[in-house]
Amino acid sequence: MATNNPAPPDSTRRSERSRRAIYDAAIALVVEVGYPKTTIEGIAARAGVGKQTIYRWWPSKADVLLEAFLDLSEQAARAAGQEPESGGAYGIPDTGDLAADLKLVLRATVDELRDPAFEAPSRALAAEGVVNEELGRRFVAQLLEPSLQLYVDRLRSAQEAGGVRPDVDPRIALELFVSPLAQRWLQYTGPISYEYTDTLVDYALNGLAPR
Amino acid sequence: MATNNPAPPDSTRRSERSRRAIYDAAIALVVEVGYPKTTIEGIAARAGVGKQTIYRWWPSKADVLLEAFLDLSEQAARAAGQEPESGGAYGIPDTGDLAADLKLVLRATVDELRDPAFEAPSRALAAEGVVNEELGRRFVAQLLEPSLQLYVDRLRSAQEAGGVRPDVDPRIALELFVSPLAQRWLQYTGPISYEYTDTLVDYALNGLAPR
Numbered sequence: 001m002a003t004n005n006p007a008p009p010d011s012t013r014r015s016e017r018s019r020r021a022i023y024d025a026a027i028a029l030v031v032e033v034g035y036p037k038t039t040i041e042g043i044a045a046r047a048g049v050g051k052q053t054i055y056r057w058w059p060s061k062a063d064v065l066l067e068a069f070l071d072l073s074e075q076a077a078r079a080a081g082q083e084p085e086s087g088g089a090y091g092i093p094d095t096g097d098l099a100a101d102l103k104l105v106l107r108a109t110v111d112e113l114r115d116p117a118f119e120a121p122s123r124a125l126a127a128e129g130v131v132n133e134e135l136g137r138r139f140v141a142q143l144l145e146p147s148l149q150l151y152v153d154r155l156r157s158a159q160e161a162g163g164v165r166p167d168v169d170p171r172i173a174l175e176l177f178v179s180p181l182a183q184r185w186l187q188y189t190g191p192i193s194y195e196y197t198d199t200l201v202d203y204a205l206n207g208l209a210p211r
Numbered sequence: 212m213a214t215n216n217p218a219p220p221d222s223t224r225r226s227e228r229s230r231r232a233i234y235d236a237a238i239a240l241v242v243e244v245g246y247p248k249t250t251i252e253g254i255a256a257r258a259g260v261g262k263q264t265i266y267r268w269w270p271s272k273a274d275v276l277l278e279a280f281l282d283l284s285e286q287a288a289r290a291a292g293q294e295p296e297s298g299g300a301y302g303i304p305d306t307g308d309l310a311a312d313l314k315l316v317l318r319a320t321v322d323e324l325r326d327p328a329f330e331a332p333s334r335a336l337a338a339e340g341v342v343n344e345e346l347g348r349r350f351v352a353q354l355l356e357p358s359l360q361l362y363v364d365r366l367r368s369a370q371e372a373g374g375v376r377p378d379v380d381p382r383i384a385l386e387l388f389v390s391p392l393a394q395r396w397l398q399y400t401g402p403i404s405y406e407y408t409d410t411l412v413d414y415a416l417n418g419l420a421p422r
Binding site: 034076100123126127128129136137139140145148155162163169171172173175178182183186188189196199201203204205207208210211 | 245247255291334335337338339340341342344347349350351355357359366373376377379382383384386387389390391393394395397398399400401407410411414415416417418419420421422
């Protein structure tokens, strides 16, 4: 009796609707009142669900927020035109031209950082991470490090192809182009543009000293 | 009737004592309650001065805090063994060996970032700067950019000496070793050590591609 593309049962649709409302409420609240004053009660009230519904799915407000941000990042990446790989992660292309591949991904990151839907909540969570080490470390482990590992993979592949010196540590190397963009965005230390991130890649790959 | 090394008149000593008490109170409060809840009234009460004393010297709490931080940074730089130049700024040595000079200054920055007297208040102000663009921009203009300009000067001198390519923009180039350290510190993205900052300098100067 199975039909093609069956509609999900009512309870699944209701759950999905609640989950979306909870994400939206958590993101909106952290922007409006900051992380310390965001509470499970506040999220539940704004989402129109009972707080037990939230506690049934997530152990703490940090867990709700981190999952809401993961969802938001995926939306922002899709909005910036990136396509998920089979595993769901947004990969870095490997065309054989390392500079071109890095520039492409960093330009997409520039678009993402400028997306208003992404910027305010990301700033609220990042600001709390600066003074709240435990949250900061979870934020990095769950939201940031998985993206950084994509650069590690791409740099390793470049090492195998001979485009990056074999003694270079990819986890440190990626910071030469990722961290300047992150600091300009986080601390308003300078403007962000495609030209800027292209320059970072050229400097990082070729070095500052004469060749 | 002048004497050598005269004691300052009582009112100057009293002013200096009040100024110091106000700095200490402002720094302590921003650590304890965060920037938004730090008030001129709170600083005055904690410092044991009238709030009119504060308003006579500073137009706003942001001004008090930025000056208190400037003072704190100078103390931290002195504690890390750096000597001010004639103008009062902490310069970067120019021994002719760019890599060695940069490594020395970045190691002193590692010490400064690990100084507990410096870390908590710096984090409180940096966190506020992430979500408060006006404060963030003042923080950068008054506290961070003057230090970054010292790297610009050192890199320009290296360009004149032929150790850095003439087409490199020094204001962007410095970010290749300064921003990774800043991001690891701000966001807990990785451990900070002398070995790490030495590696950043080597990668930035020599590049990641084979030479």
